[in-house]
Amino acid sequence: MTSDERPAALAISRLSKHYGATTALGDVSLSVRPGQVHALLGANGSGKSTLVKVVAGVVRGDAGGVIELGAARIASDRVTPEWSRRFGLRVVHQDLALVPDLSVAENIALGSGFTTSRFGTIDRRALRTRATMLLDRFDVGVAPDVLAGSLEPADRAMVAIARALEDDDVGSNAGVEHRTLLLDEALAPLGAREVAHVL
16 A cells, blocks of 8 residues: 555644634645655744644634544544544644753653652653663753753754654554654754754
8 A cells, every 4th residue: 555545644624723703724624645744834823833733632623624643533623632642643842842940851751751660759760761762762962861951952852852752662652553743843943053953
Protein backbone atom coordinates (compact mmCIF):
# COMPACT_ATOMS: atom_id res chain seq x y z
CA MET A 1 0.00 0.00 0.00
CA THR A 2 1.49 3.36 -1.02
CA SER A 3 1.32 6.47 1.16
CA ASP A 4 -1.39 7.84 -1.18
CA GLU A 5 -3.60 4.78 -0.53
CA ARG A 6 -3.29 4.89 3.26
CA PRO A 7 -5.46 7.19 5.37
CA ALA A 8 -4.16 10.72 5.79
CA ALA A 9 -1.96 11.15 8.86
CA LEU A 10 -4.08 14.24 9.60
CA ALA A 11 -7.28 15.32 7.88
CA ILE A 12 -9.35 18.35 8.83
CA SER A 13 -12.75 18.93 7.25
CA ARG A 14 -15.06 21.96 7.55
CA LEU A 15 -13.42 23.17 10.76
CA SER A 16 -14.70 26.45 12.15
CA LYS A 17 -14.15 28.29 15.41
CA HIS A 18 -15.97 31.42 16.52
CA TYR A 19 -15.38 33.55 19.59
CA GLY A 20 -18.65 35.42 19.80
CA ALA A 21 -18.97 37.43 16.58
CA THR A 22 -15.29 36.90 15.71
CA THR A 23 -14.44 34.14 13.23
CA ALA A 24 -11.07 32.63 14.12
CA LEU A 25 -11.44 29.74 11.64
CA GLY A 26 -13.96 29.53 8.83
CA ASP A 27 -14.64 26.19 7.15
CA VAL A 28 -10.99 25.03 7.07
CA SER A 29 -10.05 21.76 5.34
CA LEU A 30 -6.57 20.25 5.16
CA SER A 31 -5.11 16.83 4.44
CA VAL A 32 -1.57 15.74 5.32
CA ARG A 33 -0.33 12.41 3.99
CA PRO A 34 2.26 10.29 5.81
CA GLY A 35 5.75 11.62 5.24
CA GLN A 36 4.62 15.06 4.09
CA VAL A 37 5.71 18.36 5.60
CA HIS A 38 3.39 21.35 5.42
CA ALA A 39 3.81 24.97 6.47
CA LEU A 40 0.77 26.97 7.44
CA LEU A 41 1.44 30.63 6.71
CA GLY A 42 -0.55 33.71 7.61
CA ALA A 43 -0.46 37.02 9.41
CA ASN A 44 -0.78 37.32 13.17
CA GLY A 45 -4.37 36.66 14.14
CA SER A 46 -5.15 34.59 11.04
CA GLY A 47 -5.98 31.47 13.09
CA LYS A 48 -2.84 29.31 12.79
CA SER A 49 -2.48 28.71 16.54
CA THR A 50 -6.23 28.29 16.93
CA LEU A 51 -6.16 25.54 14.30
CA VAL A 52 -3.36 23.74 16.16
CA LYS A 53 -5.17 24.10 19.49
CA VAL A 54 -8.43 22.70 18.12
CA VAL A 55 -6.67 19.71 16.52
CA ALA A 56 -4.80 19.13 19.80
CA GLY A 57 -8.01 19.34 21.83
CA VAL A 58 -6.87 22.36 23.83
CA VAL A 59 -9.71 24.48 22.37
CA ARG A 60 -13.08 23.11 21.24
CA GLY A 61 -13.97 23.68 17.60
CA ASP A 62 -17.48 24.58 16.54
CA ALA A 63 -19.94 21.80 15.74
CA GLY A 64 -19.92 20.57 12.14
CA GLY A 65 -16.22 19.94 11.57
CA VAL A 66 -14.32 16.65 11.57
CA ILE A 67 -10.77 15.79 12.65
CA GLU A 68 -9.11 12.55 11.54
CA LEU A 69 -5.82 11.11 12.74
CA GLY A 70 -5.09 8.05 10.63
CA ALA A 71 -8.22 5.90 10.77
CA ALA A 72 -9.56 7.62 13.93
CA ARG A 73 -12.29 10.19 13.35
CA ILE A 74 -14.05 12.63 15.71
CA ALA A 75 -16.27 15.71 15.56
CA SER A 76 -14.25 18.91 15.98
CA ASP A 77 -16.29 19.95 19.03
CA ARG A 78 -15.46 16.67 20.81
CA VAL A 79 -11.65 16.52 20.42
CA THR A 80 -9.75 16.20 23.69
CA PRO A 81 -5.99 16.23 24.36
CA GLU A 82 -6.24 12.58 25.38
CA TRP A 83 -7.91 11.60 22.09
CA SER A 84 -5.36 13.45 19.97
CA ARG A 85 -2.44 12.02 21.87
CA ARG A 86 -3.84 8.47 21.80
CA PHE A 87 -4.02 8.60 18.02
CA GLY A 88 -0.49 9.87 17.49
CA LEU A 89 -0.64 13.68 17.52
CA ARG A 90 2.29 15.46 19.14
CA VAL A 91 2.36 19.23 19.51
CA VAL A 92 5.06 21.71 20.45
CA HIS A 93 3.29 24.95 21.22
CA GLN A 94 4.68 28.42 20.65
CA ASP A 95 5.65 28.94 24.29
CA LEU A 96 7.39 25.50 24.46
CA ALA A 97 5.90 24.92 27.96
CA LEU A 98 9.26 24.31 29.63
CA VAL A 99 9.52 25.18 33.34
CA PRO A 100 12.73 27.22 33.69
CA ASP A 101 13.40 26.24 37.32
CA LEU A 102 13.21 22.50 36.59
CA SER A 103 15.98 20.42 35.08
CA VAL A 104 15.86 19.18 31.51
CA ALA A 105 15.13 15.66 32.83
CA GLU A 106 12.26 16.95 34.97
CA ASN A 107 10.81 18.91 32.05
CA ILE A 108 10.92 15.80 29.89
CA ALA A 109 9.13 13.84 32.62
CA LEU A 110 6.35 16.46 32.67
CA GLY A 111 5.36 15.11 29.27
CA SER A 112 5.23 11.40 30.05
CA GLY A 113 5.36 11.02 33.81
CA PHE A 114 7.94 10.64 36.53
CA THR A 115 9.55 7.29 37.22
CA THR A 116 9.05 6.40 40.87
CA SER A 117 10.77 4.04 43.25
CA ARG A 118 8.98 1.27 45.10
CA PHE A 119 8.60 3.77 47.96
CA GLY A 120 6.66 6.21 45.77
CA THR A 121 9.45 8.80 45.52
CA ILE A 122 10.89 10.10 42.26
CA ASP A 123 13.64 7.81 41.00
CA ARG A 124 16.20 10.47 40.07
CA ARG A 125 18.66 8.04 38.53
CA ALA A 126 16.01 6.51 36.27
CA LEU A 127 14.83 10.02 35.38
CA ARG A 128 18.36 11.04 34.31
CA THR A 129 18.93 7.77 32.41
CA ARG A 130 15.66 8.10 30.50
CA ALA A 131 16.37 11.75 29.66
CA THR A 132 19.94 10.98 28.56
CA MET A 133 18.76 8.24 26.20
CA LEU A 134 16.16 10.55 24.68
CA LEU A 135 18.57 13.49 24.31
CA ASP A 136 21.14 11.20 22.68
CA ARG A 137 18.51 9.77 20.32
CA PHE A 138 17.66 13.25 19.03
CA ASP A 139 21.24 14.54 19.20
CA VAL A 140 20.41 17.23 21.75
CA GLY A 141 23.71 18.31 23.27
CA VAL A 142 22.54 19.26 26.76
CA ALA A 143 22.92 17.56 30.12
CA PRO A 144 19.78 16.22 31.80
CA ASP A 145 20.55 17.98 35.10
CA VAL A 146 20.86 21.48 33.60
CA LEU A 147 18.03 23.89 34.41
CA ALA A 148 15.83 24.52 31.37
CA GLY A 149 15.96 28.28 32.01
CA SER A 150 19.71 28.31 31.40
CA LEU A 151 19.48 26.79 27.90
CA GLU A 152 19.95 28.66 24.64
CA PRO A 153 16.73 29.11 22.60
CA ALA A 154 17.64 26.40 20.05
CA ASP A 155 18.37 23.90 22.83
CA ARG A 156 15.07 24.75 24.55
CA ALA A 157 13.26 24.06 21.27
CA MET A 158 15.11 20.76 20.84
CA VAL A 159 14.23 19.66 24.38
CA ALA A 160 10.55 20.50 23.78
CA ILE A 161 10.52 18.56 20.50
CA ALA A 162 12.31 15.57 22.04
CA ARG A 163 9.82 15.60 24.94
CA ALA A 164 6.91 15.63 22.49
CA LEU A 165 8.33 12.58 20.70
CA GLU A 166 9.50 10.68 23.78
CA ASP A 167 6.78 8.08 24.09
CA ASP A 168 6.98 7.38 20.35
CA ASP A 169 10.65 6.61 20.93
CA VAL A 170 9.83 4.05 23.61
CA GLY A 171 6.87 2.60 21.73
CA SER A 172 3.91 3.41 23.97
CA ASN A 173 1.84 4.11 20.87
CA ALA A 174 2.29 0.71 19.28
CA GLY A 175 -0.65 0.16 16.98
CA VAL A 176 -0.90 3.82 15.95
CA GLU A 177 -0.15 3.76 12.24
CA HIS A 178 0.61 7.46 11.81
CA ARG A 179 2.24 9.94 14.11
CA THR A 180 1.97 13.63 13.39
CA LEU A 181 4.12 16.40 14.84
CA LEU A 182 2.74 19.95 14.84
CA LEU A 183 5.13 22.80 15.60
CA ASP A 184 3.21 25.97 16.45
CA GLU A 185 5.85 28.61 15.76
CA ALA A 186 8.19 26.78 18.13
CA LEU A 187 11.12 27.93 15.98
CA ALA A 188 9.91 31.52 15.39
CA PRO A 189 12.25 33.22 17.89
CA LEU A 190 15.33 31.47 16.51
CA GLY A 191 17.89 32.77 14.06
CA ALA A 192 18.64 30.98 10.78
CA ARG A 193 21.63 29.07 12.20
CA GLU A 194 19.61 27.94 15.23
CA VAL A 195 16.71 26.81 13.01
CA ALA A 196 19.14 24.80 10.88
CA HIS A 197 20.47 23.15 14.06
CA VAL A 198 16.97 22.22 15.23
CA LEU A 199 15.94 20.87 11.82
